[in-house]
Amino acid sequence: YKMAKAEYNYTVDSARASLVRQEDTIIFGLIERARFPLNSPTYNQSYTSIPQFRGTLLDFLVRHTEAIQAKAGRYINPEENPFFPENLPPSVVPRYPFSQFLHPAAAMININNAIWKLYFDELLPMFVASGDDGNYAQTAATDLSLLQAISRRIHYGKFVGEAKFRESPQGYEPLIRAKDKGALMKLLTYESVEEMVVKRVKKKAMVFGQEVSLDRDVKGITYKVDPSVVSLLYQKWLIPLTKNVEVEYLLNRLD
Template sequence: MNFMTPGETPGADPLDLASIRGTLTRLEDTIIFLLIERASFAYNPRIYDPQGFADLGLDRSWINWLLRETETVHAKIRRYDSPDEHPFTARDQLPSAILPPLEYPPLLYDPTDINVNERIMDFYVGQIVPSITRVVTEKLGKVDDDGNYGSAATRDLDALQAMSRRIHYGMFVSESKFRSAPADFVPHILNPNPSALLALITKPEVEAALLRRLDKKARWYGAELGPEGDPVAEREPKVQPEEVVRLYEEYIIPLTKDVEVEYLLHRLDGLSQAEIDDLVQNGTASKALSKQPPVKAKTARQS
């Protein structure tokens, strides 16, 4: 999202829940298409093995090496200065931007530097890639490996970064919901109650609609189309719709909730008791909503 403009339409608020959901819906399309791209290559487990390319002098896996090399360039053009971007490489291993910093509007109150990319990598490599590549591996008649290490890893990189954006966008969801009713959240933050916070942010009807929408999108986007653009029913889809739904239901949605709750647990850090009382008493009119935490160096703490 371009945080330097008022929003996607004049006057739109980037913390408006409808605007946030629009961003998340577009990311659904991105993630589905990237999974389809990755599914055209075999699993290629060698690219995830920390010793898989030791013969080339790599001290880490092929995918982690590619992420570090790519994120090094992206850090120089200040990608990770944006509040919706989180690198897989530790920030202290990335260079500073060569462009002057942008003055982003105060959107998130985030003193914790939440980063769950290690967990994203774990479920993606361990669960998602083996499943979505099963069909092409069988068609190739080879055991997991087709030698397309560069092509497969670049698709992995794009998919991982898209899922990271989607999951960490949970902080925007939490901030939006907190701002709409601070008094509902404050007691469960002061007396840390993750279960109560989870109940406040969970909307089962929204999740159910999301999963239905994903199933329909995956069936359409993944279909083989004939000359006139109509799906060819007898051809197997490029990626199984149930795998896309499973990705969200078992991994993306639960991990997004973890990010949302972790963010809320730290939402009052640095506020005085008087400011917290003002939040409870005055709600959305409270001046404390506009206060930002003290500026500190990014540490990319893994959660």
């Protein structure tokens, strides 16, 4: 089996289209996690005493899942960034030649530690109910897929940054050489795009999270995840962090 060289090139438009598609994954991820209450033992080291493992049930699930996914080749794709990159086993599958669109310095950017902390300190309490229903393994699994979706979205800033750079190198180069983070941030910001994102995710949360019934008279709409929490989450965390990744990426773009 011989693999063709992947010639796919990202553009600002195609990168934006991917971010729009990723909204679906994130919103469904929020809905899936919100099926369970907080289930705090999932995150409490004293709940688990797993032989030969130190950490919470979530740590346990994430480390082992990332290891098996690494073997299966997940992290060969530059769109994917592991939460625990230390000691991941190598891929055992043939290496697909993903297009070398990014500058090699992109591989150094991984802000998953910050995303992890943010997720548990700020995000989870915003959209899950308090309580405990014993579904700790299921809770950890939904946390991981949501964390992966959020991480992919934020690190996609690398691709957006590169696409913007290629559209206007003469605009970006002097700011990169001057290491002017503020000016870079300003140049890559499109407020009208951000406003559309925030409005669209709210609408998607309403559409995806409504009870679908065959009866005509729907009594009192309740959503599976609060649409205004979804828009707030984007506005306050996901968009700013994506832009931080864009800036970080661009600062290293000429090295």
